[in-house]
Amino acid sequence: MESLYLWPARPAASLLALWLLSQLFCWAARAPVHRAFRALGRVLAGAFRITARWCKSVSVSIAKRDREMVLEMGKGDAESKVAREFRRVEVTFAKELGRYPELHRKMDDLTARIDADYKECGNAAPTPPGWAEATAAVAKMPQNADNVVKKVLEEIHNTAKSGEKKALQEYRDSTAKRHKILNGMAPMLKELKDNAADAGKSVAAALETTKRIDAHMTTYEQIRKGEDKAVRAMGWQSTQLFVASLLVLGVAIGGAFVNFNLIALPMSELVPAGSRIGGMPVSTVAALVVVLMEVAAGIFAMEMLGITSFFPKLDLLPASRRRIILAVAVGGLLLLACIECSLAVLREQLVESATALKQSLAGVHEKAVADPAASRIPVVGQAVLGFILPWILAMVAVPLETLIATGGHIFLTLTAGVLALVGTGARLLGHASRYLVEGARHLYDIYIVLPLQIERLATGARPSISTAKQGARP
Amino acid sequence: MKRLSVLALPLLLSCSSGKNYAQAVVALVDVSGTYADQKPEVVNVIKRGILPKLQPGDSIFVIRIDDESYKKANVEGGMTLDVRPSKANAQKLAFATQMDHFAAKRQRSRHTDIRGAMMLASEYLKETGAGQRTMVVFSDMEEDLPRGVKRTLAPDEFAGMRILAMNVKKLSADNMNPSVYRQRLASWQQQAKSHGAKEFQVVLEPEKLDELLEH
Numbered sequence: 001m002e003s004l005y006l007w008p009a010r011p012a013a014s015l016l017a018l019w020l021l022s023q024l025f026c027w028a029a030r031a032p033v034h035r036a037f038r039a040l041g042r043v044l045a046g047a048f049r050i051t052a053r054w055c056k057s058v059s060v061s062i063a064k065r066d067r068e069m070v071l072e073m074g075k076g077d078a079e080s081k082v083a084r085e086f087r088r089v090e091v092t093f094a095k096e097l098g099r100y101p102e103l104h105r106k107m108d109d110l111t112a113r114i115d116a117d118y119k120e121c122g123n124a125a126p127t128p129p130g131w132a133e134a135t136a137a138v139a140k141m142p143q144n145a146d147n148v149v150k151k152v153l154e155e156i157h158n159t160a161k162s163g164e165k166k167a168l169q170e171y172r173d174s175t176a177k178r179h180k181i182l183n184g185m186a187p188m189l190k191e192l193k194d195n196a197a198d199a200g201k202s203v204a205a206a207l208e209t210t211k212r213i214d215a216h217m218t219t220y221e222q223i224r225k226g227e228d229k230a231v232r233a234m235g236w237q238s239t240q241l242f243v244a245s246l247l248v249l250g251v252a253i254g255g256a257f258v259n260f261n262l263i264a265l266p267m268s269e270l271v272p273a274g275s276r277i278g279g280m281p282v283s284t285v286a287a288l289v290v291v292l293m294e295v296a297a298g299i300f301a302m303e304m305l306g307i308t309s310f311f312p313k314l315d316l317l318p319a320s321r322r323r324i325i326l327a328v329a330v331g332g333l334l335l336l337a338c339i340e341c342s343l344a345v346l347r348e349q350l351v352e353s354a355t356a357l358k359q360s361l362a363g364v365h366e367k368a369v370a371d372p373a374a375s376r377i378p379v380v381g382q383a384v385l386g387f388i389l390p391w392i393l394a395m396v397a398v399p400l401e402t403l404i405a406t407g408g409h410i411f412l413t414l415t416a417g418v419l420a421l422v423g424t425g426a427r428l429l430g431h432a433s434r435y436l437v438e439g440a441r442h443l444y445d446i447y448i449v450l451p452l453q454i455e456r457l458a459t460g461a462r463p464s465i466s467t468a469k470q471g472a473r474p
Numbered sequence: 475m476k477r478l479s480v481l482a483l484p485l486l487l488s489c490s491s492g493k494n495y496a497q498a499v500v501a502l503v504d505v506s507g508t509y510a511d512q513k514p515e516v517v518n519v520i521k522r523g524i525l526p527k528l529q530p531g532d533s534i535f536v537i538r539i540d541d542e543s544y545k546k547a548n549v550e551g552g553m554t555l556d557v558r559p560s561k562a563n564a565q566k567l568a569f570a571t572q573m574d575h576f577a578a579k580r581q582r583s584r585h586t587d588i589r590g591a592m593m594l595a596s597e598y599l600k601e602t603g604a605g606q607r608t609m610v611v612f613s614d615m616e617e618d619l620p621r622g623v624k625r626t627l628a629p630d631e632f633a634g635m636r637i638l639a640m641n642v643k644k645l646s647a648d649n650m651n652p653s654v655y656r657q658r659l660a661s662w663q664q665q666a667k668s669h670g671a672k673e674f675q676v677v678l679e680p681e682k683l684d685e686l687l688e689h
């Protein structure tokens with residue numbers, strides 16, 4: 001600063017002179033400086049505005065792409081659901097309709113038999129001729145005649161009684177027979193009722209399926225029309241699936257880590273322990289490869305079972321080849337599980353051996369504490385873990401597919417969100433920079449307020465309105 | 475499939491690191507003068523501090539420092555561990571037994587040929603081709619060559635090696651004047667560094683050796 005002094009011996013006078021010179025210079029340069037400030041403000045605001053517009057447009061196009069993707073996903077999902085329901089309907093109808101002729105025949109037989117039995121029930125024995133009233137009247141005649149008449153009347157009476165008795169017996173027999181026939185109809189009626197109930201259930205199931213198809217079709221229709229409600233629902237569903245699959249994958253990675261640690265040490269018995277690949281011991285790399293092979297085998301098994309569809313080409317293979325690949329994948333998994341099981345046992349032996357060596361080198365011969373290795377539980381536990389973990393890892397294909405399928409939506413949504421945020425920030429910065437530059441321009445005027453006032457007094461002019469306006473609203 | 479594996483093999487080999495990660499350790503044990511009494515303790519340090527740290531593929535040698543140490547007969551024992559951990563453990567056990575026999579032997583030399591032992595150790599270390607080469611010297615670091623014995627170190631005698639002076643016993647003169655002890659160690663450090671040693675370090679506590687031999 002002191003180097004700028006005009007008179008180093010008189011700093012106050014030097015500072016005053018410098019101030020006056022700066023006032024003069026700033027007053028003279030006011031107009032171009034103002035233009036420079038305005039230009040700077042325009043440039044900054046323009047740059048931020050362009051950035052904001054670009055961010056917004058990209059964000060909108062990404063959101064549009066995301067929407068299209070979600071709609072496509074939803075469409076595919078709804079189509080597969082409808083197709084699945086139709087397959088169910090096909091299976092159900094094939095099964096039920098296949099049984100229908102038999103059911104129909106059975107019901108026809110039953111109704112025919114019931115009809116015949118019913119008709120048979122209707123056959124009653126003919127009533128005896130109208131002698132009964134006549135003989136009864138004769139039998140009731142007073143018995144004051146001679147013996148012959150009396151005897152005749154008694155015979156008539158006996159005959160009437162026996163006739164009546166016989167008729168009653170015939171009636172009872174006939175009734176019993178009808179009851180027997182009716183009893184025989186009961187199981188047939190029950191069977192008929194069961195058949196009708198079965199048919200009713202099948203019809204109800206079919207109706208239920210059609211209701212589900214209706215619901216899926218409604219959703220499909222909404223998606224096809226691109227309704228916002230459907231898009232939001234699909235987006236939320238994708239997010240849920242993404243989070244769920246992420247959690248499951250996290251658990252699976254934990255399992256893979258345990259699995260890896262279980263086999264990394266014993267693997268050094270199988271591969272050269274001294275060599276390294278990329279700084280990692282070969283045994284570690286081999287253990288990692290085994291774990292990854294289990295995952296790969298699991299992916300192929302799930303693919304062949306039709307649970308996942310990573311590779312569309314594999315879907316086109318004939319069933320026989322798919323079965324072969326499935327057998328190879330499952331067989332490979334079984335083999336790897338067995339290898340891991342044996343490695344887990346070997347690991348325990350190695351740990352025991354290393355512990356014994358350390359104790360021996362340290363000169364410890366007696367066991368100071370109870371030896372937990374004497375128990376076979378750790379060995380069995382490790383062996384079981386070694387066998388089970390590969391199968392669990394094989395399941396990772398399902399959440400992995402879901403994660404990949406829904407990851408696109410999440411990525412696009414996040415990108416669109418971040419771009420929208422950046423756009424808003426840029427817009428705010430644009431406004432802020434414009435006002436800041438305007439503020440700086442006013443500060444400049446404040447600094448040279450004295451020469452400005454002198455100029456105003458000398459010329460009698462008012463401050464420029466346009467400048468004031470521009471200052472009010474840059 | 476065969477063709478695929480033939481193609482994959484060079485790919486895997488090209489991925490494998492060219493760096494040698496094996497470690498070679500040579501322990502030089504002074505059996506001269508008053509330091510001869512330290513032998514059992516030194517063997518214990520070798521057994522508890524060095525042997526457990528060795529991994530399959532690593533090498534270890536034990537060389538005796540006596541009147542004239544640049545002799546093959548001074549190598550008390552040596553081995554390169556098998557790549558299989560189980561075999562390596564068995565080798566370590568056998569080596570520990572060998573060291574016990576060495577500790578039990580009554581040996582005391584009149585002179586101390588440290589450089590001769592170091593030159594022999596350097597040759598063994600170079601021969602192993604290990605990536606990490608360490609020389610652990612158990613001595614009072616006071617050299618006393620017999621008459622007529624000459625030891626001239628090559629400029630790259632200890633190239634790429636690490637020299638650890640372990641359990642350096644202080645002599646009675648050192649107690650009288652510690653600067654003598656410090657000057658002696660400084661001179662060894664200068665000598666080691668000037669002949670290509672990567673590092674020269676004095677280790678006081680055996681536990682420290684664990685960290686220094688960490689892969």
